Amino acid sequence: MSDRISEKLTELAKRRGYFFQSSGAYGGVGGFYTFGPQGAALKGNVEDAWRDRFAIAEGHMEIDAPTIMPEPVFEASGHLETFDDMLVECPECEESHRADHIVEDETEYEDAESLPVPEVEEIIAEYELVCPTCGAGLAGAAIEDFNLMFATNIGPGDSQPGYLRPETAQGIFVEFPRLKEYARNTLPFGVTQIGRAYRNEISPRRSIIRTREFTQAELELFVDPETSEPDLTLVEDVSVRLYPATEQQADDGSEVETTIGDAVADGTIADPWIAYFLGIAQEWYASVGVDTDRFRFRQHLAGERSHYASDCWDAESEIDGNWIEIAGFAHRGDYDLSKHQEYSEERFTVFQQYxxxxxxxxxxxxxxxxxxxxxxxxxxxxxxxxxxxxxxxxxxxxxxxxxxxxxxxxxxxxxxxxxxxxxxxxxxxxEHVVPHVIEPSFGVDRLVYTILHHAYREDEVAGEERTYLDLEPEVAPTFVGVFPLQSDDDLEDEAEGIAAALRAEGLSVTYDDSGNIGRRYRRQDEVGTPFCVTVDYESLEDGGVTVRERDTTDQKRLPIDDLPETLSALRAGEVAFEDLDEE
Structure with missing residues (x-):
């Protein structure tokens, strides 16, 4: 089943309102997707969970910066010169493709992005690689650097050139002189942002895994390189699967199962701040529904690190046998603030008193x-x-x-x-110190896809095949479905009253009175709704309802008056369904 999950998931996502290609009425446009009602709710819940853990729980502030910024920002950041991918154009059909992706798809090379262009050209010739569109040979075709930023103009007439931001980070960095005042000029302090970013991908593919517009959740932590240290005791016992650069380069290299504490002690993770955030991320990913058996942290090879990073680890999830990046944890040093200080007239330092x-x-x-x-x-x-x-x-x-x-x-x-x-x-x-930057950067869209893919299940219930999404209650787009057993005014009035009471409790509720009860259950299973409440004729007499749990399909009879409190406790993980006492 696993090699077909992506195909089945894409169909389910479109049918049930998770995501679908944008502008379908006009033939669609590559690399742009719309999140439907279920997808937007799931995505919003994931963002809220990220904000709770990486902003609120850590005591960091949040901003919302513009998505368009003037050209000097990206000249200072280095994006104008270095934010490129390898483009190869087919000599026959003239379609453009990412040369490193063609190499990775058709050879044993896993990280062709880290290789120099001449070597990639040699590999294409050696393996006689062809155009994915028309099959024409690509040997001898020149590979060029293609800048991924979308250009625009700010204002009419002799307008100012600008770009859609390729990452949310620059919106934080350029505002540092003001943000440090909000932090009372005290290091360390962190600034978070959740928002859209744009990259003019050469060949967007695999639905929402690689798109031209996407959402990032980023934290920029500003630290004193001499004195700021994390409390590693909070994460030292967290178990992680690591794939260090040394193992990737070894002939018999493999992933390493260890703990954060041991990885720091033996030097596998050199930077304590990166270790700290890997530990936090490991536990957080599990809490939102990432299968930790299909999850790892991979260290960047020297050739693939961004121009600003002294070290970087990716969080990767396994999708249909392939590993995809869903977050990056980089030590950016003082590169960003030093560059903006050099190019602007502001001071990007913090005064540290002796x-x-x-x-x-x-x-x-x-x-x-x-x-x-x-x-x-x-x-x-x-x-x-x-x-x-x-x-x-x-x-x-x-x-x-x-x-x-x-x-x-x-x-x-x-x-x-x-x-x-x-x-x-x-x-x-x-003295005035240029802070160093530690950056955990999360791709929200890829994480949403990972959660859906890892939650996809097929089983059999009462002799019928069933598809359901085993979503964590914290992120499920709908937490509870409420149904009247049959079309009856009294049952419907009672069910609508229950739905209203649950919404007042802050729960996400769907009301459904269409079709037989089995079909309604299947609909909610397929969108990942954890619980369903059915109102029957006995409910009008004894004040009880049937509550059904999604994964096991077990049912319990519970009092209507206790439903808001009980379901809230289930969502918060304070009680398990199997431990509930029936009326």
């Missing part, structure tokens, strides 16, 4: 502007800034009679006596 003032030696310059002004004109101030930077970085450069300053495309010799260079003792109360 326990006691310190006396330190500082190299300073006090240039003679009567010399620099005539010599460099309007560029004199920029030369001053270069001298200040050089003095802080390399005092030895000022030991001769002249100092070399690189400015523009030239190197200029400046008399040291004109720079005012000196080494002074200064008493400092603290």
């Amino acid at each position: 326990d006691e003032p310190k006396t330190v030696e500082r190299a300073v310059v006090d240039p003679d502007m009567s010399y620099l002004g005539p010599e460099f004109g309007g560029d004199a101030q920029a030369v001053v800034e270069e001298l200040e930077t050089l003095a802080g970085r390399d005092r030895a450069a000022f030991e001769g009679e002249t100092v070399d300053v690189e400015f523009g495309d030239e190197t200029h010799e400046i008399p040291v006596e004109k720079t005012g260079f000196a080494v002074e003792e200064q008493t400092e109360a603290g």
Whole structure:
């Protein structure tokens, strides 16, 4: 059954309102999907669960930044130069494809994305790989870098160029100078965001696994690289399955079953913050319905890490025998804040006060502007800034009679006596620190697909085949279905009253009086509704109803008056269905 789940799930998702290709009335458009009523509810519940664990429980703040940002943001972040995929165009049908995906699909290479372009071209030629669309050979076809960002213009006329954000992170980074004030300039602090991101994928595929518009849930944790440490005792006993880079590169490498504490102790996970979040994520994924037997954390190989990351681990889920990335946990260092400080006029630092003032030696310059002004004109101030930077970085450069300053495309010799260079003792109360960034980044759409795929079940009930989704109550789009046994005004009035009372309790309820009761049960099973309540004629006399549990199809007779409290306890996991006492 497993190799056909994706096909069956796609059909179920469309029929039952989970997700379907957008703009179907106009033939659809690749890489864009609409979440239907069930899918939107499931997705919203997953986002709420993520917010509860990674924002509220951790004490982090949340923002909502625009999805369109001006070009300088992405020039500073490096996305204009480095946010590329490998594009190969078929010489026959002229269809474009991701070259690394073709290699991964048709050869034993698992991470072709990490390989250099010339090597990928050699592999295509060696294996005589062909175009997935028309079958024409691709050997000799040039592979080009294709930037994935969607370009746009901000405003009319001579408008400002902008881009749809390829990640939510930059919306957090550019607002750091203000956000640090909300955090009272105290490290560490975290900022979360759940929102849309856009990537102009060369070949979107596999329904909502790879799309051009998707939702991310990201946390940017700003830490002092010298003093900020996580409390690993909270996660040290969490069991994880790891696939380190060393194992991936070994001839007989395999996944490693261990605990977070042991993985940190033996150096498998080098960064304690990444270890902390892997531990949290392991438990959280299980709570929302990811099958942990089909789940692992894989470390990025050196060649596939993003330009900003010193280390990165992906959370991966198994789908039909293939591993897909559903989250990334990266140590971004000070790359992002340093770049935005360099390109903007803001200070992207936090002042960290010492326990006691310190006396330190500082190299300073006090240039003679009567010399620099005539010599460099309007560029004199920029030369001053270069001298200040050089003095802080390399005092030895000022030991001769002249100092070399690189400015523009030239190197200029400046008399040291004109720079005012000196080494002074200064008493400092603290220092300005560029925080390092730890980033857990979750793909919500891929997680929704994983939850549905891992929840898909087929069995037989009363001699009939049944399909159902074994969704966790916390994320199920509908928690309880309420049915009158038959079309009868009294039964319907009672059932509608129960549905209203359960909604008032904050439960997601569907009311269904169409078709026989068995068919209604099957409908709710197929969308993953954990419980169904049936009102019958005895309900009008004894005040009881039949409550049916989805997975086992077991039924119990429970009092109507206790239903809101009982079902709320079931949803919260405070009581198990099998432990309930019947009336």
